[in-house]
Amino acid sequence: MSKLKKHPPDYQEELDRLIYTKDYMESILELAHTSKDQVQENIKDAFTNLDYLDSSLSYINILTNSRLLDMIQGDLRQLIKMKENPYFGRIDFIPADSAMPEKYYIGKFSLYRKDNQEPIVVDWRSPVANLYYDGRLGQVSYQAEERERFGDLNLKRQYVIEEGDLEEIRDIDVTSRDELLQKSLSEKSDKRLNDIVATIQEEQNRVIRQDLQKPMIVQGVAGSGKTTIALHRLSYFLYQYQDKLSPDKVMILAPNNMFIDYISQALPDLGVEKITQTTYNEYVQACIRTKINMIDSTLKLKDLLETTSENKEETIIVSQLKGSIKYESVMKEYLIDIIKNYVPKEDLYIGKFKFFSYKKIQKLFLKDYRYLTIDQRKEKINQLLKKEFKSKKKEIIDKIEEKFEEKYESILFKYQDAEERKVHSITLLDNKEQRLKEVKAETFKTISQYMRKFPKHSSIDYYKNLLTDEKLFKQYSQDILDESEIDLILKQTAETVKKNQFETEDLAGILYLQAKLFGIPEDFKMKYIVIDEGQDYSLFQYRALAIANQTRLFTILGDLAQGIHQYRGTNNWEDILNHLLPKANYITLQKSYRTTIEIMDLANQLLMNQANNLPLAEPVVRHDNKPQMLECKTDEEIFSRCTQLIDELNQHNYTSIAFITKTEKEAEELTHKFNNDSTFEVQLLQGKEAMSKNIVIVPAHLAKGLEFDVAILVNMNTRYNTNELETKLLYVAITRACIDYISLVKSRLPFN
Numbered sequence: 001m002s003k004l005k006k007h008p009p010d011y012q013e014e015l016d017r018l019i020y021t022k023d024y025m026e027s028i029l030e031l032a033h034t035s036k037d038q039v040q041e042n043i044k045d046a047f048t049n050l051d052y053l054d055s056s057l058s059y060i061n062i063l064t065n066s067r068l069l070d071m072i073q074g075d076l077r078q079l080i081k082m083k084e085n086p087y088f089g090r091i092d093f094i095p096a097d098s099a100m101p102e103k104y105y106i107g108k109f110s111l112y113r114k115d116n117q118e119p120i121v122v123d124w125r126s127p128v129a130n131l132y133y134d135g136r137l138g139q140v141s142y143q144a145e146e147r148e149r150f151g152d153l154n155l156k157r158q159y160v161i162e163e164g165d166l167e168e169i170r171d172i173d174v175t176s177r178d179e180l181l182q183k184s185l186s187e188k189s190d191k192r193l194n195d196i197v198a199t200i201q202e203e204q205n206r207v208i209r210q211d212l213q214k215p216m217i218v219q220g221v222a223g224s225g226k227t228t229i230a231l232h233r234l235s236y237f238l239y240q241y242q243d244k245l246s247p248d249k250v251m252i253l254a255p256n257n258m259f260i261d262y263i264s265q266a267l268p269d270l271g272v273e274k275i276t277q278t279t280y281n282e283y284v285q286a287c288i289r290t291k292i293n294m295i296d297s298t299l300k301l302k303d304l305l306e307t308t309s310e311n312k313e314e315t316i317i318v319s320q321l322k323g324s325i326k327y328e329s330v331m332k333e334y335l336i337d338i339i340k341n342y343v344p345k346e347d348l349y350i351g352k353f354k355f356f357s358y359k360k361i362q363k364l365f366l367k368d369y370r371y372l373t374i375d376q377r378k379e380k381i382n383q384l385l386k387k388e389f390k391s392k393k394k395e396i397i398d399k400i401e402e403k404f405e406e407k408y409e410s411i412l413f414k415y416q417d418a419e420e421r422k423v424h425s426i427t428l429l430d431n432k433e434q435r436l437k438e439v440k441a442e443t444f445k446t447i448s449q450y451m452r453k454f455p456k457h458s459s460i461d462y463y464k465n466l467l468t469d470e471k472l473f474k475q476y477s478q479d480i481l482d483e484s485e486i487d488l489i490l491k492q493t494a495e496t497v498k499k500n501q502f503e504t505e506d507l508a509g510i511l512y513l514q515a516k517l518f519g520i521p522e523d524f525k526m527k528y529i530v531i532d533e534g535q536d537y538s539l540f541q542y543r544a545l546a547i548a549n550q551t552r553l554f555t556i557l558g559d560l561a562q563g564i565h566q567y568r569g570t571n572n573w574e575d576i577l578n579h580l581l582p583k584a585n586y587i588t589l590q591k592s593y594r595t596t597i598e599i600m601d602l603a604n605q606l607l608m609n610q611a612n613n614l615p616l617a618e619p620v621v622r623h624d625n626k627p628q629m630l631e632c633k634t635d636e637e638i639f640s641r642c643t644q645l646i647d648e649l650n651q652h653n654y655t656s657i658a659f660i661t662k663t664e665k666e667a668e669e670l671t672h673k674f675n676n677d678s679t680f681e682v683q684l685l686q687g688k689e690a691m692s693k694n695i696v697i698v699p700a701h702l703a704k705g706l707e708f709d710v711a712i713l714v715n716m717n718t719r720y721n722t723n724e725l726e727t728k729l730l731y732v733a734i735t736r737a738c739i740d741y742i743s744l745v746k747s748r749l750p751f752n
């Protein structure tokens with residue numbers, strides 16, 4: 001890269017361009033403000049003139065103006081965001097079929113001249129902007145409107161514009177190191193997860209723009225930008241499908257609410273609004289429209305980390321089974337029987353007339369309507385019965401008349417005596433009248449009564465029933481699971497489920513039953529789903545999600561090396577590729593952007609100790625302090641080093657410092673100490689709250705996905721063992737640091 005010092009040849013031209021852009025934006029902003037005032041005025045007028053008797057016109061007026069106001073406000077928000085930094089890059093492209101160079105300034109949002117549609121700034125997500133990220137100088141091409149445009153890229157330029165002033169200009173080519181990236185990485189930011197549109201790297205760009213019609217799995221090392229890429233891909237997706245898909249059909253799943261808060265701060269800047277951001281747990285509850293009493297999902301991890309009980313092995317087996325395709329098969333067998341036994345086993349009579357046989361209704365339910373959920377099948381049958389009843393009513397009456405006619409004739413024939421004949425005839429007539437009255441009076445009540453005999457269980461009821469009824473569970477699982485597996489699942493689940501308590505591992509089964517039996521509400525049916533920390537979800541969780549949403553458009557990002565929830569998650573991507581997304585693009589990211597070479601070298605030692613043979617991370621060249629390992633003798637000494645470190649680090653103006661403990665208990669103890677014995681304000685992170693302080697204390701498993709300028713690992717009464725789970729946990733903890741990593745221990749960590 002050649003940084004153009006102070007006055008590059010076209011410096012004045014660039015300055016003029018910036019002034020022109022800013023002036024134009026200013027004029028558009030003014031216009032937008034005026035239109036906003038005008039539209040607001042229109043709405044006010046419409047409300048004042050609202051005539052309650054004939055209000056349709058006023059309502060239309062209000063509606064139109066409200067939509068206009070929404071649009072103007074959206075434009076205004078974008079313009080305000082752009083004002084300080086209207087663009088960050090430029091490319092000069094000479095199309096092969098013309099000698100006229102096309103100059104494109106690239107920014108976060110596009111800006112067109114209203115009079116002639118000339119692009120002043122093009123959006124980073126537009127097709128031509130791909131050349132900025134992907135194209136090398138020389139011959140290039142890009143895809144626009146189904147057609148490939150060939151040409152020469154003869155300039156790629158970066159700008160640093162701060163508060164509207166042009167600070168730096170750099171021309172780049174592929175061989176040069178990206179200084180803007182270095183600058184952006186070394187900057188301490190109080191806002192984590194910045195948008196990175198100016199410095200997206202080639203491999204990241206490929207993930208962001210990868211075929212949106214296909215699922216994708218990204219395995220990326222810690223700090224490779226997975227979360228950041230997930231958000232940018234969402235932004236790209238919404239831009240590409242802005243006219244075809246509403247953002248509320250797009251969902252991002254994250255591990256907990258603290259993480260959602262963390263990512264949601266970055267979304268508005270990327271133009272991503274109104275998408276669903278939730279956790280798997282909350283999503284399932286929304287789908288079944290019922291609050292589930294969930295057992296804290298971290299308890300199991302805590303158990304695995306803190307206790308030495310022999311049950312560990314069993315706990316892991318049960319969690320893995322519940323996330324497996326075998327468990328789905330058990331649910332499937334169960335489901336087949338639920339559906340088979342759903343229709344009440346009786347014929348439907350209207351009076352004494354057999355209106356519909358069980359067999360006939362069962363056929364409708366199982367065959368004719370099999371493409372519908374059982375709720376929908378039930379409704380269809382209800383409607384059909386009512387319709388049939390209307391048309392059959394006359395037929396039934398005729399039949400009764402006919403029958404009585406026959407009986408009457410036999411009376412005439414049987415009784416010669418006039419008096420006797422009369423008595424019998426009168427009785428018969430009375431009976432007939434009574435019968436007809438009954439039939440006529442028989443309204444839809446009979447059908448309603450019949451419909452009420454269908455079961456009324458919810459998906460939770462069914463799930464609970466299966467796991468608390470030993471005989472039932474065995475019946476459906478005996479050909480799928482081993483006897484010991486069946487016993488283990490029952491042993492570990494029956495008691496809690498009986499008390500209406502469920503674990504994360506149960507959610508896939510509940511969602512599966514809900515989707516297959518009743519379907520999920522339309523508002524929660526997504527078309528496109530992005531899943532971060534994807535290694536934490538089981539195959540069955542993914543499959544249930546796909547069945548419920550009837551989509552395979554998943555973008556899954558994760559890192560198996562950070563799979564601390566591996567007991568209930570995924571430990572290889574092949575399973576998901578083979579059993580759910582065979583057409584998915586599988587991409588690996590090895591470059592790590594978060595942290596320094598010194599810290600990543602340490603983390604790589606832990607990667608080498610892992611069984612999954614993952615390639616080592618390649619840190620983007622950036623040096624800083626060597627990680628420090630400070631051995632202390634007592635808890636008091638550890639605590640006093642903690643406070644000393646804060647004093648020292650504060651002098652470097654670090655914006656975020658995290659004390660990362662191995663367990664929750666230790667995090668609580670440390671917080672207690674800080675609150676009692678120091679004046680520092682610290683925040684204990686527990687997974688639900690937003691991060692609001694610069695100094696946080698967090699157990700390692702909750703720090704996953706987050707990052708801090710400095711990570712200080714504190715081990716007072718704990719140490720990381722060399723087993724798989726704890727190696728992963730330590731890997732997570734170490735890779736949270738952007739700049740400095742310090743470890744305070746009473747005994748050295750295993751790999752030193």
Ligand SMILES: Nc1ncnc2c1ncn2[C@@H]1O[C@H](COP(=O)(O)OP(=O)(O)OP(=O)(O)O)[C@@H](O)[C@H]1O
Nearest residue numbers: 196199200201222223224225226227228593594705
């Ligand atoms: N191209 C880039 N330009 C600037 N910063 C980047 C770039 N790519 C990633 N980063 C920064 O690197 C850091 C790590 O990114 P991110 O948290 O998205 O990684 P991750 O793969 O999700 O990490 P982990 O799995 O460890 O949680 C973030 O601060 C992000 O802003």
